[in-house]
Each structure stands twice: as C-alpha cells, then as structure tokens.
C-alpha cells in the first residue's frame with residue numbers, strides 16, 4: 001500500500017510507470033507529474049481499466065523546489081521517483097528533505113547551464129583535483145548525505161541500468177563470486193537498429209553531452225583521462241555479435257571506485273555504429289552540441305536544445321527499433337586463493353519491449369530497474385538511510401525482482417576478456 005509521486009513523463013518514465021502498474025499491490029497510488037501535463041494525462045488515459053493502481057496527474061516545474069514541495073504536501077507520497085532530467089536532481093532532493101520523503105533517481109546531477117560562473121568555479125576545481133572533466137559527478141548529491149541521514153530518509157541514486165543494475169552486478173560479484181576483485185569492465189552494447197541515420201535512444205541533450213565528453217577510467221587509485229572515442233575495442237556480444245565499442249567516462253565508475261576500493265582498474269565501454277559517430281563529430285565540429293546560448297534572428301537559442309527539437313523523440317523509436325541490447329560487467333580477481341573471471345549481463349530484445357510496454361529496450365532497461373529500486377524501498381528490503389548508490393545495498397532481492405519483471409541475467413565463468 002504505497003503512494004508514489006513520479007516526476008517526468010518521457011521515454012524512461014513511461015516504462016517505469018507501466019511496470020509500477022503491473023505491481024499494483026505495492027504501487028497502489030501513483031501521481032504522474034511533469035512539465036507538460038498533457039503527456040501525463042495521455043499516459044494515465046491509456047492505463048485506464050488496465051491496472052488496479054489509482055493514477056492521478058499534475059503539472060510541476062521541478063526546477064522550482066517550492067512547486068515540488070507544494071505537490072508533495074498535497075499528494076503525501078511515500079516516495080518521490082525523479083525520472084525527469086539530471087538537472088532537477090538537487091531541487092527535488094531539497095523538496096524531499098523539506099517534506100520528509102524518500103527519493104530515487106536514474107542519473108546523477110549535472111547543471112543545465114554549464115556557463116554559470118558559480119558552478120564553473122567548483123567544476124574547474126573538481127577537474128583539477130579529481131582528473132576527469134565530465135559535467136556530471138556525484139559530489140553534488142553526496143553533499144546531501146548527512147542531511148538525509150539526520151532526517152532518517154533514503155536517497156537512492158542512479159537506479160537505471162547503467163548506472164544502476166551494473167552496480168548491483170558489482171555487489172553480486174563481490175558477495176558471491178570473489179574474495180577480491182581486481183578489474184571491472186562495464187560493457188554496454190546496443191545492437192538495435194531504428195532505421196534513422198542519426199537518433200539518440202534517450203534524451204538527446206543528456207546523451208550527446210555524455211558521449212562527446214573526454215573518456216576516462218579508474219586505474220591504481222586515480223583517473224586517467226583520454227580524448228573522446230580514442231580507445232576502441234571489438235567485442236563479440238552474446239545474442240548480438242561483434243561490435244565496436246569505445247571507452248567512455250561513466251558515472252558509476254566514480255561510486256564503484258569508492259565502494260569496491262580494491263579494484264585496480266574500472267572501465268566503461270559503449271558500442272556505437274559508424275553513422276552515429278560521424279554525425280556526432282560533424283554536429284560537434286559545427287557547434288551544434290554547444291550548451292552556450294547564441295543569438296539567432298533576434299532571439300536567444302541554445303544549439304543543443306535546437307538540435308533536440310530536430311531529432312526524433314526517443315519515446316517514438318519503439319515501433320521501428322529491431323535487435324537486442326547486451327549490458328553487463330566482466331570481473332577478474334580471486335576466489336579461494338585462485339584467479340578467476342566472471343561475466344554477468346542482460347540481453348534485452350527491442351521488439352519484445354515494444355510489444356510489452358510500447359517502448360524500445362533503452363527506455364525499458366532503465367525504467368524496469370527504477371521500478372524495482374522503488375520496490376526495494378517501499379517493501380523495506382533496502383532501508384539504509386542517507387544518500388546511496390545501488391552497489392551499497394544487498395543485490396540479491398533487487399536481481400530477483402529484475403528477473404521477475406523482465407530483466408533476467410545470464411552468466412559466464414570463462415568470458416572473453418577486454419585487453
């Protein structure tokens with residue numbers, strides 16, 4: 001019997017909400033709130049008569065803490081799920097603290113305006129101190145730890161697939177398969193084809209900012225940064241086949257390095273097709289990925305926002321995307337005095353996701369873990385107060401829930417390693 005406020009109604013939220021509605025005995029009441037209320041109403045309408053969950057909708061601008069506070073006060077949820085954008089993480093966390101409610105999100109904080117001089121000062125200091133230059137990092141949300149602990153509340157950060165399930169895989173490997181983990185390679189393969197020359201599978205702005213940033217990995221206690229897309233490997237993915245993958249900076253490396261400190265090397269690879277890379281490079285070279293406003297015909301526009309308006313909405317890719325995703329982690333280390341390696345991953349079929357919830361597999365593999373993370377908090381399986389990432393909790397009930405609700409894992413004890 002729980003009331004949940006879900007903020008955001010895009011590609012990922014659509015899946016998370018549909019999956020919550022499959023577990024009505026826990027998610028008895030949901031309020032879908034977003035900037036564009038029409039999208040919430042449309043989703044609520046499509047779920048009418050198909051779930052026992054009672055659904056209401058609301059309009060909220062989550063950039064404004066006071067609006068979120070007013071909504072929480074009137075709806076009185078047990079949990080707020082932030083499935084809007086990383087830009088809203090801090091304002092929603094502030095509202096949760098003010099109202100005494102638990103919090104969950106799927107991506108760590110980054111500012112919308114990267115030219116803000118206040119933010120830039122802190123960012124540049126962090127780049128120098130830590131050694132990576134991505135716009136996002138955990139420091140902003142980890143700064144809330146004491147406040148959440150003191151309030152007896154939980155903030156669960158980054159509960160999608162990667163970040164999210166990949167960290168549960170790390171916790172699982174640590175708990176069941178290794179005494180000591182030496183290396184972790186996170187491999188994210190999308191073997192799907194949507195038929196467009198160029199489109200992103202989740203929010204284009206957030207996606208392109210992430211992918212065009214310099215790559216980096218954790219090695220012997222420090223970050224090693226490399227030019228974007230400069231480390232490439234080929235890997236033969238189960239159920240997908242051979243794909244080129246590139247080393248990226250990714251947020252979970254930062255928290256895994258803290259929570260599995262013995263790991264000497266942690267890397268993240270993502271597959272990209274040549275067409276995607278060529279388009280991205282060209283757009284970057286002409287300035288279309290810039291977040292700095294320019295004047296155009298007498299009005300101010302932000303190039304990357306304009307580009308977002310031109311690109312296909314990721315939420316519409318479902319019917320035309322075919323193929324599979326394969327996302328998981330390869331570990332090397334020791335168990336009972338012997339060296340060993342281990343691979344745990346999920347394979348997800350775009351068209352099967354579409355048939356079940358009307359979305360492609362990227363939204364599905366993010367929305368299902370968000371629902372399962374909420375389930376862990378609402379059913380008292382994960383109770384540790386404070387601000388935490390997924391690998392800090394017991395992975396077993398979470399992986400069990402993922403298995404049950406559509407994201408089973410596969411394992412290999414002798415995987416091909418990445419050099």
Ligand code: NDP
Nearest residue numbers: 008009010011012035036062084107160161162163202203
């Ligand atoms: P979309 O752009 O499809 O949806 C974002 C939603 O948030 C929209 O409904 C949008 O409203 C709403 N929104 C934006 N700003 C505000 C605001 N100020 N107040 C209220 N609502 C707002 O994004 P996705 O569904 O693709 O992604 C959602 C999140 O999931 C992102 O944070 C993304 O980084 C994360 N993600 C995480 C992954 C993981 O594995 N961990 C993988 C993929 C995504 P409107 O309709 O008005 O635009």
